[in-house]
Amino acid sequence: MEIPPRVRWMQDIFGEYQRYFTFLKKVARHEFRTNGFTRITTPILELKSLITHSTGDGSDIVTKEMFDFTDKGGREVVMKPESTPGVMRAYLEHMLEEPQPVYLYYIEPHFRYDRPQKGRYRQFHQIGAEIIGEVDPILDAKAIYIMAQILDGLGLAGTYTVKINSLGVAKEREKYLIELASFFENKKHLLDETDLARLEKNPLRLLDSKNADVKELLKVAPKMTDFLKKDSLEFYTKVKEYLDILGVKYEEDHTLVRGLDYYSHTVWELVDGSGRTQDALGGGGRYDGLAKSIGYKTEVPAVGFAFGAERLIEAMIERGVQLKNKDKIHLYIMQLGDEAKKLALPLNIEARKKWLNSLLGLGTPSIKVQLKKANRVGARFVIVIGIMEAKKWICQLKDMDRGTQIEMPLDNVLDAVIAEVGTDALSFYHPSRDFIISDVPMSEEKMRRVSMD
Ligand code: HAM
Secondary structure (H helix, E strand, C coil): CCCCCCCCCCCCCCHHHHHHHHHHHHHHHHHHHHCCCEECCCCCEEEHHHHHHHHHCCCHHHHHCCEEEECCCCCEEEECCCCHHHHHHHHHHHCCCCCCCEEEEEEEEEECCCCCECCECCEEEEEEEEEECCCCHHHHHHHHHHHHHHHHHCCCCCCCEEEEEECCCHHHHHHHHHHHHHHHHCCHHHCCHHHHHHHHHCHHHHHHCCCHHHHHHHCCCCCHHHHCCHHHHHHHHHHHHHHHHHCCCCEECCCCCCCCCCCEEEEEEEECCCCCCCCEEEEEEECCCHHHHCCCCCCCCEEEEEEEHHHHHHHHHHHCCCCCCCCCCCEEEEECCHHHHHHHHHHHHHHHHCCCCEEECCCCCCHHHHHHHHHHCCCCEEEEECHHHHHHCEEEEEECCCCEEEEEEHHHHHHHHHHHHCHHHCCCCCHHHHCCCCCCCCCHHHHCCCCCC
16 A cells, blocks of 8 residues: 655755744744734634635635535535634634734644745645724834844844835725726727636726836826825825834835735835745735724724744745754763663753753664664764773763764763753753642633633
8 A cells, every 4th residue: 555645745844944933933823922922723614704804705715726625514615825814713712802902923833725935835834813893003013013023033134125015995996996997998908818807897906017018017006095085195194104103114015915905004015136026025914994894893903913934934035044952962872781771861861851852772683783873863972881891880971073082971971962062052941830730720711712612
């Protein structure tokens, strides 16, 4: 029988790549935590109607890219292509009574049945945030600022551009769309099939066109910002003022519309400057109308963003950002025989208590085989305990980098290793510092967020 292959275009994440992933999560979590955000995880599956009513019937995601199916209960479900609709749904169910706005972040897998290419995968991860429940242009500016902070924290300062635009409110967009469509009406001969369909269905999507003629025409086409009325203009101006105060440099891009239907007012993208089609490291915007579009009685002010984790990692690798390897094996403990094993096992545990990363030789392989393995796992030091050593409570300590070997009492050997690898290389963590054991049970009220029904 053949081993079943991986599902096409899905990826396993391990080794060095996983280390980048962990680092991303750490940087993002730190940034979110210090800005008052808490983490949310919404289900992988959402009802299809939630996505069609929010991300939008006309969006590429809904028309082409959904991993959707009917479950055994006959429900039409989707493996979430993005988290914004699910987070809003969860907010409306659980968080209306919380102090507003609520600041939520997520680090989640998402699924889009897309044509794969560099930077575009069928399962990918987003690091995202949503601020829901209060309207203030400060929040738009802060969301962009936080994105920039995360990129700088990943070693990407100076490699990206912040692009912003305003899409105003629905009424203003309607007017603009009529003007835009009439501008292109007598230029149809210059449009390809895709752009003709866009003109027909949603002319706003023409601003995403990759066609050189259309791009040229867009330079003289009507601009969304010319259709903004006083309130929308004021909002947009304030966002820009706050960005200036926060020291975030940005470019205004009148063609930036984003591919999701729920945006109003501010939209933005952080692009990597590579000129590739998939150059957006992340994007976001305001979506005050989403709650109503999924059935809530009123609009709910909200703003948010998401980064593509894989794209961030690729950008870091291109930039030459190399991570210090905290998983490096400091010590390989080699044993030769039963008596040696009885000493090697406690030494392995003791090494862990001293925050060294160690591996224990298993079974009964020869010294040569164990040495080879120690080399393969990249151990800096090898402790050898044979029958003679076990009797005398000593060991041989091999420094694999220097190619030296010395005899040592077992009691001193771990401190000798620590002195060489340095305490900076060790990761100190006491889980017990993060909890207390209390007699008072957790209240239903606090736990209700885990809704199981
Ligand atoms: P989005 O622009 O569709 O926005 O996705 C955000 C980011 O996810 C993109 O900029 C890109 O880096 C990454 N991404 C998207 N599709 C793929 C893919 N197939 N493979 C790899 N990476 C991908 C949203 O999803 C919105 N929910 C963002 C948001 C949150 N707006 C308001 N709140």
